[in-house]
Amino acid sequence: MSVTINTKINGQSVSANAEASTSLLEFLRDTLEMKGSKLCCNTGECGACTIIYNGKPINSCVTMAADANGAEIVTIEGLANGDKLHPVQQAFIDTGAVQCGYCTPGYIISVKALLDRTTKPTPEDIEEAVSGNICRCTGYNKIVDAIHLAADRIAGRA
Amino acid sequence: MAKAELRIIGSSPARMGGVERVIGKGVYGIDLMLKDQLHGAILRSQYAHAKIVSIDTSEAKKVPGVHVVVTAADAPDVRYGRSYIDRYILARHKVRFMGDPVAAVAADTLAIARQALKKIKVVYEPLPVALDPEEATKPAAPTLHDDMPLPKTIPADAGLKNICGHAVVHVGDAEKAMAEADIVVDEVYETRMIHPQYLEPRIAAAQMEPNGRLTVWANAQAPFPVRQETAKMLGLALNNVRVISAGLGGGFGGKGSGITSGAAVEPICGLLAIKAKRPVMIVLDKAEETISTTIRAGAKMYIKTGVKKDGTIVARTGKVFYDAGGYSGFGVQAGGRCTNMLGGWYLMPNCHIEGYSVYTNKQVCGPVRGPGGPQAAFAVESHMDSIAAKLGMDPTEFRLKNIPKAGDKIVGVPKLRDVSLGETIKIAKEKIGWGKVKLEKNQGIGIATGSWIESAGPGGGSIVKVNEDGSVTVHIGKIDMGTIPGFGIPMIVAEELGIPVSDVTVVNVDTDASPWDAGTVGSRGILVSGGASRLAAIDARNQIFKMAGRQLEASPDDLEIVDKQIRVKGTPAKAVALATVATNAHNVIGEVIGRGYCDNLELMAEEKAHGSSQPFTTHACIVEVSPDTGNVKILKYVAVHDIGQPIHRAAAEGQIEGAAAMSIGQALCEQVVFDQNGRTMNPSFVDYLMPTINMMPRIETTLVEGYPGSGPYGAKGAGEIACVPPMACIANAIFNATGVRINKLPLSPENVLRGLKEAGKA
Numbered sequence: 001m002s003v004t005i006n007t008k009i010n011g012q013s014v015s016a017n018a019e020a021s022t023s024l025l026e027f028l029r030d031t032l033e034m035k036g037s038k039l040c041c042n043t044g045e046c047g048a049c050t051i052i053y054n055g056k057p058i059n060s061c062v063t064m065a066a067d068a069n070g071a072e073i074v075t076i077e078g079l080a081n082g083d084k085l086h087p088v089q090q091a092f093i094d095t096g097a098v099q100c101g102y103c104t105p106g107y108i109i110s111v112k113a114l115l116d117r118t119t120k121p122t123p124e125d126i127e128e129a130v131s132g133n134i135c136r137c138t139g140y141n142k143i144v145d146a147i148h149l150a151a152d153r154i155a156g157r158a
Numbered sequence: 159m160a161k162a163e164l165r166i167i168g169s170s171p172a173r174m175g176g177v178e179r180v181i182g183k184g185v186y187g188i189d190l191m192l193k194d195q196l197h198g199a200i201l202r203s204q205y206a207h208a209k210i211v212s213i214d215t216s217e218a219k220k221v222p223g224v225h226v227v228v229t230a231a232d233a234p235d236v237r238y239g240r241s242y243i244d245r246y247i248l249a250r251h252k253v254r255f256m257g258d259p260v261a262a263v264a265a266d267t268l269a270i271a272r273q274a275l276k277k278i279k280v281v282y283e284p285l286p287v288a289l290d291p292e293e294a295t296k297p298a299a300p301t302l303h304d305d306m307p308l309p310k311t312i313p314a315d316a317g318l319k320n321i322c323g324h325a326v327v328h329v330g331d332a333e334k335a336m337a338e339a340d341i342v343v344d345e346v347y348e349t350r351m352i353h354p355q356y357l358e359p360r361i362a363a364a365q366m367e368p369n370g371r372l373t374v375w376a377n378a379q380a381p382f383p384v385r386q387e388t389a390k391m392l393g394l395a396l397n398n399v400r401v402i403s404a405g406l407g408g409g410f411g412g413k414g415s416g417i418t419s420g421a422a423v424e425p426i427c428g429l430l431a432i433k434a435k436r437p438v439m440i441v442l443d444k445a446e447e448t449i450s451t452t453i454r455a456g457a458k459m460y461i462k463t464g465v466k467k468d469g470t471i472v473a474r475t476g477k478v479f480y481d482a483g484g485y486s487g488f489g490v491q492a493g494g495r496c497t498n499m500l501g502g503w504y505l506m507p508n509c510h511i512e513g514y515s516v517y518t519n520k521q522v523c524g525p526v527r528g529p530g531g532p533q534a535a536f537a538v539e540s541h542m543d544s545i546a547a548k549l550g551m552d553p554t555e556f557r558l559k560n561i562p563k564a565g566d567k568i569v570g571v572p573k574l575r576d577v578s579l580g581e582t583i584k585i586a587k588e589k590i591g592w593g594k595v596k597l598e599k600n601q602g603i604g605i606a607t608g609s610w611i612e613s614a615g616p617g618g619g620s621i622v623k624v625n626e627d628g629s630v631t632v633h634i635g636k637i638d639m640g641t642i643p644g645f646g647i648p649m650i651v652a653e654e655l656g657i658p659v660s661d662v663t664v665v666n667v668d669t670d671a672s673p674w675d676a677g678t679v680g681s682r683g684i685l686v687s688g689g690a691s692r693l694a695a696i697d698a699r700n701q702i703f704k705m706a707g708r709q710l711e712a713s714p715d716d717l718e719i720v721d722k723q724i725r726v727k728g729t730p731a732k733a734v735a736l737a738t739v740a741t742n743a744h745n746v747i748g749e750v751i752g753r754g755y756c757d758n759l760e761l762m763a764e765e766k767a768h769g770s771s772q773p774f775t776t777h778a779c780i781v782e783v784s785p786d787t788g789n790v791k792i793l794k795y796v797a798v799h800d801i802g803q804p805i806h807r808a809a810a811e812g813q814i815e816g817a818a819a820m821s822i823g824q825a826l827c828e829q830v831v832f833d834q835n836g837r838t839m840n841p842s843f844v845d846y847l848m849p850t851i852n853m854m855p856r857i858e859t860t861l862v863e864g865y866p867g868s869g870p871y872g873a874k875g876a877g878e879i880a881c882v883p884p885m886a887c888i889a890n891a892i893f894n895a896t897g898v899r900i901n902k903l904p905l906s907p908e909n910v911l912r913g914l915k916e917a918g919k920a
Contacts, residue, residue, distance in 0.1 A: 035189040036182020038407070040357045041444045045843035048357055076182035089180035093172050096808030099640025099816065101179030102357040102407025108180060127852040134843075136357055136408050137640050139815030140851045141859075142808065 007068045009034075010078025018065050025049045027065035028075060036076040036105050047133030050106035051075050057113040059132070076105035079112065088112050091150035092143075099137035107133045111147050119155035121147065166653045167871050170808035174644045174664060175405070187361040187377030187404040188441055195363065196225055196264040198430050198440035199271035200423070201278050202450060203253035203260055206289075206519035206836025207300060208282035210251060213261060218277040223270035226433040227278065229261045233429055234393040238417060242306050242322045242486040247391050247422035247429070253282070254302055254484030255521050256837055257450035259421055264430040264438045287836045291479040291516040292458050294320045302484065302517040322482055323490030323515030325497040327569055330508035335473035339464025343545045347537035348902045349885070350456045350829035351481065353448050354526045354820075355848055356639075358407020360420040360447055362427035365437035371398045372432065375439075376424050379409045379637055380677025381667045383416030384424050391417070391425040392432065399428075403667040406639035410820065411526040411878075412452055413639075414679040415488045419524050421450045445841035452524020453830065455481040455489060457496055457533040461541050469551050469559045471507075476500045478513035480523075480530070487522035488529060489515040495530030495611075501569025502538045503579065503609040503774070504560040509569055519836045525679055528878035531610060532821050532885060536903065539606035539886030543893060553890065554587055554605055565769065575769035578800035578865040579607060582776040585860055589796040590778035600785060601793070602895025605778040608882030612772035612867055612874055614761040615682055619673035620690035622651055622698045624743075624750035628722050628736035629661040632694075634687040635675020637667050641877060642683030645809035647691050650870060654695035655702075656719030657736065681875025684805060685868065686756040692870040698752025705746060706739045761868060771867045773874045775799045777818065777883040779855070781891040785920045788911030790826060790892060792855040797883075799859065802867030802874035810876045815857045817880035823849040825885040825905050 001020045005027065008014065018031050023042075028034045028051070037060055038048035044062035051060045052074035079086040088111045091097075098104050107130065114121055114129035121129070126147055135143060152158035178184040215227040230250040237243045249258045261278050265271035288294035288302065295318045302320055309324040336342060363375040372394060378384045378401075385401040388394075401424075406413065413419050423440055430438040442450070457480045464473040478497045482489025497513025515523075523529075546556040561580045562568050586605060587593070597603060621633040630651055638644040648662035665672070675686065703714035706724040710717070710732055718727050725733035743750050780794040797818050804810040827847040831839040840846045866872025885903060893899050898913045914920035 033191070034182075035185075038186075038357070039188060039441075040359065040407075041843035043444075043842050043844050046357060076180075080181050085177070085180065092180050093176040096170055096173065096806075096812055098173055098176050098179050099809075099812055100356070100358070100406060100408040101175070101184050101640065102186060104179050104184075105182045131850050131852045134357065134848065134850060136355055136410070136820070136848070137816045138812050139817075139819030139857050140849075140854050141815045141857055142812055143851070144856070 003066050005065055005069050007071050007073055009073045010075060020066060022065040023061055024063040024065045024068050025060040027068065028060060034075060034077055038102055038105055047110060048103055048106045050109045050133065052109055052113055057110050076109060079108065086112065087153045088115065088150040091146040091153065095142045095145040095149055097138060097142040097146040103133060103135045107135065107143060111150065115151055115154055119151045121151055164653065164871065166649045166659060168804055168807055170806060171649065171659045174648050175638065184405055186358050186407045187375060188358055190363050190375055190404060190439065192363055192365055192437035192439060195437040195439050196266065196434055197268040197271050198262060198264045198427055198438045199268065199275055200259045200426060200440065201261040201275045202446065203249065203256055203258040205253055205282050205284050206256045207285040207287045208253050209285065210249060210253060211281040211283050214279040215261060218263060218274040221270060221274040221277060223266040224274045225264045225436060226430055227261060227263050227274065228429050228433055232433060233391065236391060238387050238391060239486050240415065240418065240488060241490040244303055244306055245485040247425045255519050257521055258484060259426060262426050262430055264434045287519040288320060289518055289520065289832060289836055291481040291518055294516050294518050295479065295514060320517040321514050322486040322517055323493045325494035325513040327498055327501050327509055327511040329506065329569060332473045332475050332508040332510040335508035336464040336475065339472050340467045341548050342462065342464045343541065343548055344462040345541055345544060346901060347459045347461065347540060349533045349536055350903050351520065352454045352824045352828045353830055353846065354410040354412030354454065356408025356410055356412055359444055360413065360423050360442045360451055361440060362420065362423040363437065363439040364428040364431035366431055366435065371400060372428050374399065374401045374424050374428055375404055376401055377404055377406045377413060378419065379406065379414040379639065379679055380416055381637065381669055382635060382674050383677060385669045387417040388425045388428055392428050401669045403637045406637055409639045409678065411529065411679060412524055414525045414677055415452060418487050418522060419452045444843060448830065448841040448846060449838045450521060452487060452522050452526065454526035455483065455492060455523035457481065459500055459534065459537040461500060461537050463541060463545055465545055465549065469549055469556050471504060471560050473508040474501060474506055476511040478511065480513060480515045481518050481520065482515045483518060483520045483522035485522050488525045489523035492523055492525065492529035496534045498570040499531055499534035500537060503568050505562050505566060506569050520832065527817060527820060528610060528881040532881045535606065535608050535882045536885040539883060540889050543890045544899060554583055554592060557583055557607060571770050571772065573769035575771040576865040578862055579774040581862055582774050582798040582800060583607060585862060586776035586778040586796055586798040589798065589858060589860060590780065590794065592778065595780065600895055601780060601782045602891040603780050604887050604891025604894055605776060606883035606887035606890055607774065607776045608879060609772055609774050610681065610879035610882060612770055614758050614765060615680060616676035617756050617758040618675040618686035618690055620687060620694040620754045621673060622691065622694040622752035624698055624702065624740045626737065626741040626744065628657060628740055630655060630657065632662060632664045632691060633672050634664065634691060635667055635672045636678040636683050636687045639678060641678055642688060646684060646688055646805035649806055650688055650692050651695045654692060655699055657722055681877040684873045684875055688805065688870045688873060689756045690754040693754025694752040697754055698750050701750045701752065702736065702739050705743060706734050709734055764868060771865065771874065773800050773867065773879050775879055775883060777887040779887050779891050781888060781895060783892055783895045783910060785914060788907035788914060790888065790905055790910060792888065795855040796858045797880055798862060799880065800862040800865045801876040802865060802869065803863065803872040804861055805873050810861065811859045813876045814859050814880040817878060818857050818884050819849050819854055821881045821884035822854065824903060825888045827904055827906055829904055
């Protein structure tokens with residue numbers, strides 16, 4: 001059964017058909033050909049597919065596309081302002097937090113959601129915000145550095 | 159070039175391809191979409207060991223939307239393998255682990271392909287399974303491969319079976335020296351299988367071209383071996399196969415061993431594309447991947463060491479049972495490496511170790527990050543602490559007493575050049591506060607050292623093309639998975655050509671255009687592609703100087719490139735832009751193309767003359783062990799590494815921290831768990847635990863300089879060595895905290911609590 005999904009993605013209204021069983025991640029990647037959100041575990045464990053859904057970060061692989069009807073979604077493709085990167089994106093580059101880069105889109109989305117709430121995150125805030133994002137390359141050091149750098153820049157401290 | 163003159167090397171500029179990756183436009187294998195592509199899916203064995211009686215694909219072929227169904231009968235009757243040629247791309251006659259590919263389908267959608275898989279009727283005759291690598295060598299064990307002989311070095315009457323690799327370390331007279339030792343410590347250590355769990359699943363895409371060539375897209379670390387093996391498996395001429403690499407979302411050696419790594423996903427995809435006469439793409443499901451692709455194998459290691467009362471090591475004997483899995487894969491090489499490293503990297507005058515790589519009904523061993531090393535180091539470095547305890551010596555003093563110096567030999571290395579081991583120990587002690595830090599109740603401090611190979615291996619080349627605007631395009635045979643191609647190569651070329659790092663583009667590997675290479679494996683990116691690219695850039699520079707010299711009426715020897723200008727040394731006003739020279743080249747030689755090689759024979763000769771400059775490391779940590787739950791929390795972790803001259807400092811640190819994290823995961827929680835029938839109990843990420851941010855300590859990395867390696871500018875490989883010490887480091891800290899030695903990984907709450915209970919401490 002095919003359903004029509006009307007949603008707003010990165011500020012743009014989108015209307016497309018998809019099978020009722022389609023996950024939101026499949027809808028983004030396969031139906032809309034927005035490949036920025038990444039497929040990995042497909043069980044909501046790794047965070048590579050994280051998007052912002054009505055203001056909150058979620059795993060799009062375990063969310064049904066049909067649930068996105070009427071929702072507002074932000075994906076990694078929607079963060080930069082033209083050529084100007086979002087401070088979180090820039091900080092990931094500047095600190096060397098992007099190794100293979102496969103977890104990066106999901107990570108950046110989770111961090112953006114965190115820094116939208118607070119620009120003075122405690123270590124506990126950071127752990128809570130990104131404990132669902134697995135990075136297999138960095139050992140997390142550089143990612144933590146990126147989070148602090150982005151927070152400092154957003155708050156005007158750096 | 160003297161170090162003081164380095165302009166870029168050792169800094170941390172933005173990685174090539176960073177912007178694409180942070181905006182979601184980085185193209186990985188999984189992001190490919192070929193026009194008119196079909197979706198491929200693979201049927202995997204449901205038994206760990208069984209005869210295939212029959213396969214009936216007729217019902218699967220009738221499913222609407224299915225284009226082709228293939229089995230071994232549709233592929234040439236040829237096998238692949240690195241040491242033992244023991245494996246078909248689709249199982250014939252027998253399956254040897256749960257996850258062994260049996261058949262494949264190409265269909266209009268993935269859902270249809272999966273539906274069709276369920277309609278394939280395979281009749282199996284289940285066989286007894288062999289899961290433990292030591293038990294599998296005994297006469298009573300089931301035989302995995304009837305037609306694979308024992309290695310020639312094992313006597314036929316030895317009463318051993320299922321062995322595909324035999325390594326022997328023999329130095330001096332270990333038996334005699336052991337008998338004369340004051341103290342002998344005899345232990346057994348065991349590690350479990352872990353999966354590299356790179357986040358991007360394995361993919362393959364394939365398409366027959368109108369000219370009869372097959373194009374294969376692969377997220378493989380070694381595209382050239384994939385080309386060679388795919389051609390062979392499909393009966394195609396080598397020059398009729400082209401392999402193109404997409405960006406890799408991690409690999410860690412798990413994608414490193416030709417078609418073995420992905421359990422032949424590339425040739426299976428090629429077979430489907432040929433039969434379907436349509437492009438086909440296969441994306442492995444992550445749980446499917448955990449049970450089918452190559453892994454870091456488990457090992458059982460017997461280790462016995464004799465020492466004098468003053469702490470001098472006099473002898474070691476040992477035995478290794480290395481789990482190769484259902485096929486030999488990389489198990490022979492990794493098992494051999496593990497056997498060698500069980501001899502340690504300290505002075506060892508007498509040593510005898512036998513190592514066996516053993517077939518079991520489990521998935522196949524790959525060259526996962528430091529193949530064989532982390533396993534051996536868990537035994538060696540835990541054992542060092544056990545000996546120190548028996549001697550009543552401080553573990554660091556015991557190690558320092560036995561470290562080699564320049565010119566000495568260690569097991570597997572006839573001569574060392576510089577030896578940074580002692581300095582890494584001393585720095586790690588200082589950083590962790592050894593003997594100074596006040597430990598609270600249930601806290602312990604631990605240390606472990608490590609080393610890794612810095613020896614010759616396959617060569618490789620680099621081509622540096624200078625474009626008419628002065629920018630540069632580099633072709634190498636190594637892929638970028640967060641490693642040297644995206645970080646160090648642009649820096650090296652920019653350093654030599656006097657241009658900004660951002661003016662250098664390193665091209666993805668395409669076997670039609672890139673220089674041959676064994677792949678991004680073995681910590682060899684910097685040595686092979688780094689060294690070759692430096693020489694290629696110098697070759698290009700020489701050509702540029704020759705042409706600029708004519709224009710500037712100066713000797714090429716008197717020229718330099720600074721800020722994209724070629725100028726006469728000492729007369730900066732006398733200059734011409736690099737872009738001008740590169741443009742003018744169109745009318746002279748066409749294009750400046752520099753070529754360089756990493757010459758394996760030269761490296762070997764260098765090593766023979768001056769000794770091996772292998773890297774050393776020491777890790778140290780403080781842990782807290784809960785006597786109630788057995789949970790181990792790492793409070794502080796330091797990693798001290800000699801990697802020679804760092805090229806991209808942040809990337810080198812990142813490699814160290816990531817590699818350490820992988821082994822910290824293996825130390826504390828990671829393992830692929832099998833039931834008694836050889837079924838993987840934790841294939842999905844829901845059950846396969848690996849380190850998340852809240853489990854990981856901050857790894858405090860220190861780079862020790864002053865011990866140049868054989869890479870460009872004195873660099874050494876840095877991708878694997880940090881995997882070596884963590885498991886023993888943590889086990890030693892637990893021992894320090896509790897007095898309990900845990901010899902089996904993981905050091906999970908369950909195992910730690912059991913250890914504490916057995917010792918009457920919980």
